[in-house]
Amino acid sequence: MSLKLVSRFFVIFALFAMFFPFMPAHALEVKDVRFGIHEDKTRIVLDMDQAADFQSFVLSDPYRLVVDLPRFTWSVKNFTANDEAGILAVRQGALKPGVSRIVFDLSRSMSIRSAFVLPAKGQKGDRLVIDIARIGVDEFKQFKGQIHGNLDINNPPNNAGQSYSNKSKSKANAAVKNDYKPLVVIDPGHGGVDPGAVGKEAGLLEKDVVLKLALSLRDALVKSGRYRVKMTRSTDVFISLRGRVKFARDAGADLFVSIHADSIGNKKVRGASVYTLSEKASDKQTAALAARENKADLIAGIDLSVEDQDVVNILVDLARRDTMNQSKFFAGKLATVLPKEGVRTLEHTHRYAGFAVLKAPDIPSVLVEAGFMSNKNEARMLNTETYRNKVVSGLKRGINAYFDQVQKNQRE
Ligand SMILES: [Zn+2]
Structure with a gap:
């Protein structure tokens, strides 16, 4: 390769780096969706390849659970409806540039008890955990519009991993190790x-x-x-x-x-x-x-x-x-x-x-x-x-x- 060609490559590379300074190494990947049925709640676990900020909320008419994440690829193989868990179906796809959305159709009125990221530990990878519980139709109104998580969908990150805010990261890590001092x-x-x-x-x-x-x-x-x-x-x-x-x-x-x-x-x-x-x-x-x-x-x-x-x-x-x-x-x-x-x-x-x-x-x-x-x-x-x-x-x-x-x- 001539010196001229090398320098031309360098210029192209430099321009590329200038216009796409935060090109992600790889986008977020959602690998699996699992359910855990407990007496008082249903636990939804999203297995991911990296921790990421999210936002989650419930909607009515019909009842749905919405989970927004930085743009992801969906590699979930077999999703089966789970009536006992109250989950009828799942859809996912791009919501807007930089943001992807997952929608779970619920069989009844349910609210989010808690939602949090658990960073990888031992054999387990990074997970997003959402606990939902059955509530009365009247009670549901109280929870309408309540958002869990802190993903800003109007200002989505270029890179899921990079976006996962430092505060979330240190809190989540410490929660797992159980040594976070509030x-x-x-x-x-x-x-x-x-x-x-x-x-x-x-x-x-x-x-x-x-x-x-x-x-x-x-x-x-x-x-x-x-x-x-x-x-x-x-x-x-x-x-x-x-x-x-x-x-x-x-x-x-x-x-x-x-x-x-x-x-x-x-x-x-x-x-x-x-x-x-x-x-x-x-x-x-x-x-x-x-x-x-x-x-x-x-x-x-x-x-x-x-x-x-x-x-x-x-x-x-x-x-x-x-x-x-x-x-x-x-x-x-x-x-x-x-x-x-x-x-x-x-x-x-x-x-x-x-x-x-x-x-x-x-x-x-x-x-x-x-x-x-x-x-x-x-x-x-x-x-x-x-x-x-x-x-x-x-x-x-x-x-x-x-x-x-x-x-x-x-x-x-
Ligand atoms: Zn006073």
């Missing part, structure tokens, strides 16, 4: 220029009480060896509500716990309570509480015009990503375990309202009111280490119960 972000409310509620006990401020609670909780969680912990503040400083949410998202939190001890008009109201985000407050008292908490930035003199966000959009996003159900599940756990540790709780312990600090679309988040500073007895109790330790034990127990369930869902 990151809990603890958010002591108020601080600095914003004192929060002023207690019915001389000189007692919410910002100080919640910081003490948060620091003890941090120590208890770290000591357990099961978690990584970050604090939005560990000193007496002011942080905006949006700054707290951003902190948790930037840190890649798995759980966000905001700790407060507020005051309310009715001085008789006492007991710990747990809140999750909702457009409509569960009751007037809770609406007033959320309005008060959301004033933190106003109190600190922050320009609120840039902080305004559309709550409805956020709620839609929360529901789509399943974060809302996880937050509710965690709040329910807390409501159950707090009294077991000797913490007095408000009736209907788990309540809902539009708290600005609970708006991370991808992190299960709750706000805990450890008690009401407006109640004389409770303010006095919150000022003692003995009572604060009970609150901390309850919170830790709830966090353990939450992650027990998360890890159970991820095990095969």
